[in-house]
Amino acid sequence: MKRMLCPLAGLCLMMMVGCGSVTPAAADRPGLEADARRTVALAIKLDPTLKAFFDNSAGYAVFPSIGKGGIGVGGAHGRGVVFQKGRLVGYCDMTQASIGLQLGGQSFSELIFLETAPALQRFKTGEFTVSAQATAVALKSGAGANAAYSDAVAVFTLDESGLMGEAAVGGQRFRYAPAEVGPASLTPEQRTGW
Secondary structure (H helix, E strand, O other), X not given: OHHHXXXXXXXXXXXXXXXXXXXXXXXXXXXXXXXXXXXXXXXXHHOHXXXXXXXXXXXXXXXXXXXXXXXEEEEEEEEEEEEEOOEEEEEEEEEEEEEEEXXXXXXXXXXXXXXXXXXXXXXXXXXXXXXXXXEEEEOOOOHHHHOOOEOOEXXXXXXXXXXXXXXXXXXXXXXXXXXXXXXXXXXXXXXXXX
């Protein structure tokens, strides 16, 4: 069994870390942005009280599709778009690894609201992680009215049907690249794809 888990752990780790750039290829950007905007529209349709988060946050990241799966060792990965006052300002990706009793997979969307300018800036530096104890609020009608920021961050999830049970999001790590990317504006890590 241990011999089987090591290759699986390695495979999940490679999947989570990835070797690609945070910034999607130019041809993929319009599709990712359109998917993100559809996710925002669906979120507001499912829960109109969420509009206050979109209107009042310093910024937010939208991950239209995050794939999550595991067999003992698991992980999740997704690409997203970062908005500031409704304007696309950058691209991001999320990785998460986990160990424990798990089997199967799922796909879901995630919205991360950054309440303050310092929280948004922390997200943009690539030093942003979600604490191990963090959970996301399952998006459903009225969820936004009862949700609160924790450490200037609020996280909501929804699956393809519009609902998902409370999801553990602890241990998620994010990378960010500005939308207007030129070689001079990238950090060495962003240029090499980490």
